[in-house]
Amino acid sequence: MTAISVTGLHKSYGSLEVLRGVDLNVRRGEFYALMGQNGSGKTTLISILTCNSRPTAGAASVQGHDAVNEAYEVKKRIGYVPQENFSCSTLTGRENLIFFARLYGFPRGEAEALASGLSEKMELQDHSGKRVSEYSGGMRKRLEVATALLPGADVLFLDEPTTGLDPSARKDFLRMLKEVNSNGVTVFMVTHIGEDAEAASRVGFMDEGRIMLEGDPEELKNGSGLSNVIEVETPRKGEDVESILMAFSSERELQETDEGYRVFCEEPEEALPAIVRALDGIGCRAGRLETRAPSLEDVFFKVTRKPLRS
Amino acid sequence: MMAMNVVLAVTGKSLREFLRERTVVFWTYAVPLFFLIVLPVMYGGVPADVVSRLKGGLTLTMVTFLVMTAGQSNLPGSIATDGERGLYLKMASMPVSPWLEGLGRILATTATSILGALLILVSGFIYGASFDCGLKEALWAMGFSLLTVVASAGVGLIIAAFVRGESAATHTGVALTLITYFLGGMALPYPQLPAVLQAFARLHPVSSANAAMVFLLAGEEFIGYNPLSAVQTASSIVSTALIFVVGMVSYSRFCWRRR
Secondary structure (H helix, E strand, C coil): CEEEEEEEEEEEECCEEEEEEEEEEEECCCEEEEEECCCCCHHHHHHHHCCCCCCCEEEEEECCEECCCCHHHHHHHEEEECCCCCCCCCCEHHHHHHHHHHHCCCCHHHHHHHHHHHHHHCCCCCCCCCEHHHCCHHHHHHHHHHHHCCCCCCEEEEECCCCCCCHHHHHHHHHHHHHHHHCCCEEEEEECCHHHHCCCCEEEEEECCEEEEEECHHHHHHCCCCCEEEEEECCCCCHHHHHHHHHHCCCCCEEECCCEEEEEECCHHHHHHHHHHHHHHCCCCCCCEEEECCCHHHHHHHHHCCCCCC | CHHHHHHHHHHHHHHHHHHHCHHHHHHHHHHHHHHHHHHHHHHCCCCHHHHHHHHHHHHHHHHHHHHHHHHHHHHHHHHHHHHHCCHHHHHCCCCCCHHHHHHHHHHHHHHHHHHHHHHHHHHHHHCCCCCCCCHHHHHHHHHHHHHHHHHHHHHHHHHHHHCCCHHHHHHHHHHHHHHHHHHCCCCCCHHHCCHHHHHHHHHCHHHHHHHHHHHHHCCHHHCCCCCCCHHHHHHHHHHHHHHHHHHHHHHHHHHHHCC
16 A cells, blocks of 8 residues: 655756656555755755645655645645744643643643653653753654644654754654554655665665666665775865875765765775875875764765765 | 634733733733823813813823734734744645634734723722713724724734834834824823814824723713714724724735735
C-alpha cells in the first residue's frame, strides 16, 4: 500500500522552476529520507504534500487522497513538523499539546489525556509543566513531533528536523523517530545531513528539482563504487594543493570541506604517506588525516557532484 | 462543537500568552490610566459638576484608547510573532479553518479589552468621574463599545496581513492608535478640529462610536455633533462591519497562505 505517491510533479515560481518532474512512491510504514542541498526543492515538495502549496503540474497524493483536491482529508491524516520552531514559548509543553489537540477538535478532557500520553511517549513527562522557553533544542523538537502525532497521524512529515541540535540530542531524536516509525507511522523526512538519513529505511537524493537516485542506505553505499574516503586537514587551500590531492582521488574529483579536502581513494594505506610527502613538497604540512568508509553524503557527492552541505 | 473547540483553544492560548507578557500587560493598561489621571489637570476653572462629567467622558475615551491598543497593536503583534515562528505553516497543514482561528484571537482581544475597560472604569469612578444616564443609555453605550472592539480588531487584522514582523506590526498599530486618538476628535474637542478632521472623526468607526458613548453617558455638550442620528449610527455600523470583513479576509488570505 502506498502512503505517498507523486507523479510528474512540477512547481515553478515565475520563471524559476523548482520541481522538474518528481516521481516518488513511499510505502505505508516506511521511513523515507530525502537528501538534498539547500535549494534543491525538498521543502517545496514537502509543502505540496502537506497542502501548504499547489503544484504547477503533476499529481501528489497522501494515504490515497489528492493533496490539492482533497486537502482536508490529507490534513486529517498527516502530522507536519516544519523547520521553524512553531511551539509557543510562553506556554508550557503540556499547554502546547492541549492547544494543538483542541485545534484538531478534541474536547478539553480528551485533549488533556492525549497530552499526557504523548508527553510520556516523547519522554517529556518530567518537563511538561515547564515553559517551552526553558526547553533545550532537542526537547522542543520532541514536543513538536508530539504535536504532529496528535491526530493519530498516519504519515509524519519532517523538514530538516535536526537543524540546530547537538550530536547527542540528534541521536536521541532519531532514536525516538525510529520508535514512532516502528509503531506503523510512515515517516517522510527531508534533510541535508547524511547521518540523519542513515536512520531511514529508504533514501532519495534530490538535486535541481529531480530525484536522482533511491535505495536503502547500505545498498546506496555499497553500489556507489566508493571504497574509502580520506579526510585531509590542510593549513591552506588552493590550486596547487588540489592538483596534488586530485591525483590520489579515484573519482578525479575532490570535495572541499571546512578543514581541508575529502579524497575518494581505493588504496588509502598506500596513498596516505604519499599524500603527506607530496603536500610537504609544496610547503603545505597536512594536519589530521583520517580514513573512513564512505557515507551517504559521499555517495550524494558522487551522484550529483555537489556537496550536501555547502 | 469542534468549531467551538478551535475557537476556545485559540482564545485560551492568546489570553495566556498576553497575560504572561507582563510588560505588554502593563503598558496596555498603564497608558490610558496615565492619561486618565494626568489630563484632568487641564480642567482648571471648570465648574465642579462639569469636571466630574468631563472625567466621565475622559474615562470612556480611555476605554476606547485601550480597546484600540489591544486590537490595533497587541493583536497584530501577536499574529506577527506566531507568523515569524512558523505557527501558520504548521496550522495550514492541519484541518483548521482560518476564520475560526481568527475568531478565537478576536475573542481573546475582546476579553483583554473588557478586563482593561473594567479597570479603567473603576479607576475613573475613584478619580471622581460621573455619568448622567439611565440603563437604556448604558446598554446603547455598551453596544457602541462593542463596535470599537470589532473595528479595532478589524484594523489589527489588516495590519497583521500586510505588515511583516512583530516590531513593525506593533509599531504600526501604536501609530494608528495615536493618529486616531489625536485626529479623531478624542484628544481635542470636535468643534476645534478643521473641517477635514471633523469628517474623519465622523467617518472613522472607532472615533464615531466613542463620540456616541460619551454623548450617551457624559453629556451632549462634549460632542459637537449628533453621533446618534440614524445616518451617523448606520455609518458607524457599516464601516465597522466593512473593516472587520476586510480584516478577516486579508488575515485568512495573507497570514495563512502567503507565509
